[in-house]
Amino acid sequence: MLLYNTLSKRKEEFVPKEPGKVSMYVCGPTTYNYIHLGNARPLVFFDTVRRYFRYKGFQVLYVQNFTDIDDKIINRAREEGIDSIALARKYIEEYYRDAEALNVIKADIHPTVSEHMSDIIGFVVKLIEKGYAYEVDGDVYFDVHSFNEYGKLSGRALEEMKAGARVEVSERKRDPMDFALWKAAKPGEPSWESPWGAGRPGWHIECSAMSLKYLGENFDIHGGGFDLIFPHHENEIAQSEALTGQPFARYWMHNGFITVNQEKMSKSLGNFFLVREILNKFPPEVVRFFLLSTHYRSPLDFDDEKLTSAAKGLERIQNSIKLLFEASARVSTASVVDDGEHSFIKKLEKLRDDFDKAMDDDFNTALAISSVFDLARETNIFLKNLGSEISAVDIKCLKLAGELFKDFNMVLGIFKEDKETGMPVFDKDTGNELFESVMQLLIDVRNEARLRKDWATADRIRDGLKEIGIILEDTPQGTRWKK
Incomplete structure (x- = not known):
């Protein structure tokens, strides 16, 4: 299995830290609003990555956090006149609704920042003790010059990063690129007691503290959107490896941007779309199918026409599965004595191999979906030629085709699964x-x-x-x- 590692800038063979086990941490949303399509892409893609590892027989420990302490949350809470933690909890629940609609399996652990304050404070204390961080009037900053490999993820020199970087300008910093680990309390903001006085954590330290707690000092995969490479993930590496002296995550994976009319989706341009709004116009399985229809590292351009096209494609697959179900329901479901081979069986074997090869090559869901379309086409041909007399090998073919649809769907999650059989099921209204x-x-x-x-x-x-x-x-x- 090959995956593209942002750290090495090339595809690498995936070798887990522990044989048969995969540890994954994916950055979750900042919970001050409903999730938008840009949030949904990594949500759906990394869910698919986890599903594929399970399909391949791995035991997966999947952690995805919620950022429930942040400037955006505080500002939104002020606007609505409610407590910021209460606001965050509200939108965490709304996230779960949208995620469930998109057939995203809950992470094994969903940590929040507010529940891990002692871990974060302890992390910062150790960085100060090791000489990687310094305190100024209740603020604590990470000294980027103290970490010699700063910039290795984004591939840029420190001086180059300073130009146009999103950093907090402060005369109290030793260098403009130094980033906040702890922020002194401001009036009207939530705060927690620390060795440096009341305050709250910086953005980057939160994910480092939570990932190290649940996955250890060195884990397999850290994922997120392309926009998180710098500064968020760059800073995570610096503070984590400064603390432990070990490599942080072994593989870094980042999905591409969502664009609208070839422009990056952003709130400043007013072209971002909430998942909740999209689900009012399109079924959630269509949205998931659309998000997986392009390779995860490529930009994905959004418009209603593309979703309509995705709906038509998904309907072709659904119709084939329904016809297969109908045919299977007419014959015995008992175990079948193998009375010979059929050319359709060879085609099914090749389709599984094609699907696995696509996913093994850096999780190419777009190519994997083409195998699903091929399965639908070959199934339709087989059913059309199925005579009135059903033989044992015909029943075998029906079963194998059903199992293949089930396995493909187990990975892609484009239809809800029956809890008992694992077979795709379709919402009826x-x-x-x-x-x-x-x-x-x-x-x-x-x-x-x-x-x-x-x-x-x-x-x-x-x-x-x-x-x-x-x-x-x-x-x-x-x-x-x-x-």
Whole structure:
């Protein structure tokens, strides 16, 4: 398995710290609003990474934090006239709703900053003792010149970083690039007691303290969006390795930006979209499918047309799975004696191999999805040629195709899974059920007309449906319809 390591700037073979186990830390959202599409991309992608490791038989320990102490949270809480921690808790719950809708499995551990203050303070104390940090009037800063490898993740020299960097300008710093580990309390802001007086932690120290607590001094994968490479992840490396004297994370993975009309999605441009708003227009499985349809390191351009196209593609896969379910329901589900091979079985084996190769090559979900489309196409061909007499090898083919859809979906999560069988399930609403009932009624009326040799009525129903985008297929197992 190869993955692109931002630290080395190349693809590397993935070798876990412990055989058969994977430890992952992914930076979560700052909880002052509903999550936007930019938050959703790493959320869905790293969930897929974890799913694939499990599919490959690894035991995964997955940690994703919530930043519940931050300037943005404090400012939003003031606007709403509520406590900042209460505001953060509100949006953590809203996050869980959106994440569940996107079929994201909860992390094994979801730590919050406010619950780990003693760990953070202890971390800062040790950095001061080791000479990597200094205190000035209740503020504590990390001395970037004390860490010789500062800049190794972003690949830029320290002097180069100073130009245009998002740093807090203060005459009390030894260097403008020194970053805050602890901030002295300000009136009206939440604060905690520390050896340097009341205050709150800086942004970067939070993730270092929580990842080291739950994953140890050296773990496998640290992930997040491309925008976190500098300064957040660069600073995490500096303070963590300064403390432990060991490499921090072994592999660093970063997803690309979401763009809108080729421009980076940002609040300053007013072109960012809340997931909650998008889910009012598109089903969550379509949004997840869209987010995985492009390689994670590439920019992903957003517009309604692309989501509409994703919906059509997903529907093709869903229709194939439904037809497979219908065919499987007509035959015995008991164990089948292998009475020979079938060309379809060889195709299924190749499709699994293609899927695994795509995911093994830096988690290429876009290429993996093409294997799912190929599976849908080959399944449709097999079902179309399935005779009225179902043989044991036919039943074997049906089972293997179902298992392959199940495994592909277990990784990609594009449909909800049945808790008992793990098979894909589809949300049903009253409108869909009514539509299916009407379609079945039309098919029954057409079949009755054909029995009476009333070809005019039968053809009128078939041709009329085709004009509105519905195709009828007459097979040995009965009449099927598809959009």
